[in-house]
Amino acid sequence: MMKYAVEVEDLTVTYNNIVALEDVNLRLYDGEFLAVMGPNGAGKTTLLRAILGMVKPVKGKIKVYGYNVFIEEEKVKHLIGYVPQKVTLSKAVRLTVEEVVLMGVLARKIPPRIPSERDVSTAMEALKIVGLEELWDRDFLELSGGQQRRVLIARALVSKPKLLLLDEPLTGIDVRSQAEIAAFLHELNRKHRVSILMVTHDINPVAEYVDRVALLFKKIHAIGKPEEVLREDVLSKVYGGRIRVFSYGRVCFAIIGDVHR
Amino acid sequence: MIFPAELSFIARALIGVVIASFVSAAIGHILTSRGITFLSAEVAHAALGGAAFGVLLQTLGFLWFDPLYGAFLFGVVSALITAYAGLRGSREQMEAAIGVSLAMSMSLAVVFLGYIRSEDMPKVWGYLVGDILLLTVDDLLFLGSMAILVGFFYILFRRELIYIAFDMESAEVLGIKVKFYHYLGILLAAIGVIVTTKALGAILVYAFLIAPAAAANEIAKRMYQIPLITLAIALSSGIAGLALSFTVNMPASGTIGILASTAYLVAILYSRFRK
Numbered sequence: 001m002m003k004y005a006v007e008v009e010d011l012t013v014t015y016n017n018i019v020a021l022e023d024v025n026l027r028l029y030d031g032e033f034l035a036v037m038g039p040n041g042a043g044k045t046t047l048l049r050a051i052l053g054m055v056k057p058v059k060g061k062i063k064v065y066g067y068n069v070f071i072e073e074e075k076v077k078h079l080i081g082y083v084p085q086k087v088t089l090s091k092a093v094r095l096t097v098e099e100v101v102l103m104g105v106l107a108r109k110i111p112p113r114i115p116s117e118r119d120v121s122t123a124m125e126a127l128k129i130v131g132l133e134e135l136w137d138r139d140f141l142e143l144s145g146g147q148q149r150r151v152l153i154a155r156a157l158v159s160k161p162k163l164l165l166l167d168e169p170l171t172g173i174d175v176r177s178q179a180e181i182a183a184f185l186h187e188l189n190r191k192h193r194v195s196i197l198m199v200t201h202d203i204n205p206v207a208e209y210v211d212r213v214a215l216l217f218k219k220i221h222a223i224g225k226p227e228e229v230l231r232e233d234v235l236s237k238v239y240g241g242r243i244r245v246f247s248y249g250r251v252c253f254a255i256i257g258d259v260h261r
Numbered sequence: 262m263i264f265p266a267e268l269s270f271i272a273r274a275l276i277g278v279v280i281a282s283f284v285s286a287a288i289g290h291i292l293t294s295r296g297i298t299f300l301s302a303e304v305a306h307a308a309l310g311g312a313a314f315g316v317l318l319q320t321l322g323f324l325w326f327d328p329l330y331g332a333f334l335f336g337v338v339s340a341l342i343t344a345y346a347g348l349r350g351s352r353e354q355m356e357a358a359i360g361v362s363l364a365m366s367m368s369l370a371v372v373f374l375g376y377i378r379s380e381d382m383p384k385v386w387g388y389l390v391g392d393i394l395l396l397t398v399d400d401l402l403f404l405g406s407m408a409i410l411v412g413f414f415y416i417l418f419r420r421e422l423i424y425i426a427f428d429m430e431s432a433e434v435l436g437i438k439v440k441f442y443h444y445l446g447i448l449l450a451a452i453g454v455i456v457t458t459k460a461l462g463a464i465l466v467y468a469f470l471i472a473p474a475a476a477a478n479e480i481a482k483r484m485y486q487i488p489l490i491t492l493a494i495a496l497s498s499g500i501a502g503l504a505l506s507f508t509v510n511m512p513a514s515g516t517i518g519i520l521a522s523t524a525y526l527v528a529i530l531y532s533r534f535r536k
Contacts, residue, residue: 092296107435
């Protein structure tokens with residue numbers, strides 16, 4: 001059995017000669033839930049895009065379950081489910097929830113990608129996992145931010161991936177929805193054994209659920225259990241002095257003067 | 262021969278409207294989904310500039326160069342420039358490219374028109390204002406074959422075209438060749454616009470290719486309904502526009518444009534009222 005879901009070695013990525021990531025080393029164990037946190041411009045999305053094989057690095061290697069993401073793209077794509085930032089979605093396209101989730105199935109078929117009954121039931125199963133089966137016929141754009149995220153997670157789960165990559169899944173949604181999604185991701189990780197790597201600027205909603213936290217700003221400044229990373233002396237390396245950390249039971253919460261738009 | 266040469270001009274206009282309605286159903290859906298409806302205006306005006314270029318070449322003795330070749334050349338190049346500008350899915354970059362290409366096309370058209378003999382002017386103005394009542398049988402055959410081409414690729418690849426419009430990044434992750442479908446969608450739109458510009462004119466093309474799809478976007482509940490509703494609106498405003506123009510002696514193209522645009526306004530009101 002493969003020990004690592006993701007292996008990132010000495011990864012350096014530049015955009016127009018500006019360094020976005022420098023000598024990043026990161027390993028996600030199979031079945032682990034890892035949150036990568038960092039401020040705006042830290043390279044969080046770039047890291048995800050590199051793992052997805054969408055950004056060619058200047059240096060370094062990335063493997064997903066042992067497959068090189070830049071050479072064995074097709075094998076890697078079948079292992080990964082991806083949930084994008086909501087801001088990348090178009091508001092000009094009218095799709096129902098069913099059509100959005102089906103995208104995860106049909107995109108892997110050949111044109112004209114006509115859905116079979118099995119495809120539809122697969123999509124419905126994925127929607128049941130996120131608890132939104134009653135919204136099957138609804139217009140995706142008319143859902144709340146939290147519901148939209150869960151539908152996008154269902155789309156990512158429809159191909160039964162071993163690894164789920166999420167880009168800021170909790171940004172721009174209300175606190176209750178954040179808590180629900182965080183608990184759902186935890187259940188997905190524990191019950192369905194899906195390895196999860198999420199990048200976020202706000203660690204607090206998932207602080208009690210993640211196995212480890214990585215602190216990223218161009219490079220990995222710290223990685224470890226939440227209580228090892230969520231410390232004022234560690235976080236201040238990246239965020240400066242605008243940090244306060246509080247403990248509630250065994251869980252740490254960081255108050256960071258960071259604004260994410 | 263599919264069409265008898267002696268078809269009345271009314272029958273030819275009617276067939277032209279029906280074919281253009283099918284083009285509208287496909288192209289309108291692509292362009293409204295991408296949020297770049299003004300691409301139709303850009304390509305139509307580029308086609309106008311290209312037609313002027315073709316007429317000028319004929320004036321200079323290149324009689325084999327049909328103005329339609331110029332329309333295709335300018336329209337496709339202009340659309341591809343826009344596609345290249347928006348390769349990363351940025352609507353803002355495509356909008357800027359559309360504006361610049363439109364200005365460039367019109368500038369070239371003005372320059373070429375300055376060298377065209379006055380008796381050749383109507384050939385160019387036909388591309389600007391169009392006249393559905395002057396369609397020839399050859400025009401219809403050309404329009405029909407291009408509509409079949411556009412329709413075939415739209416039906417085959419409509420999901421890809423919609424997926425990249427909705428979420429280009431995830432589409433790429435899911436294995437869809439987004440660059441290919443990005444160019445294909447814009448190229449299909451350009452071909453659709455160029456052929457309908459010859460029939461309807463650059464001004465009406467926007468109303469006829471975009472307004473029905475925009476109206477359908479307001480009314481439809483599911484993706485597959487959009488091209489069907491677009492077709493219904495385009496057909497009804499086209500046929501009703503022709504009938505009205507004969508009844509009250511109004512210019513046919515303008516009447517069709519008014520009805521198609523009105524359908525959009527009604528659809529917005531309906532959509533708001535429904536909510």
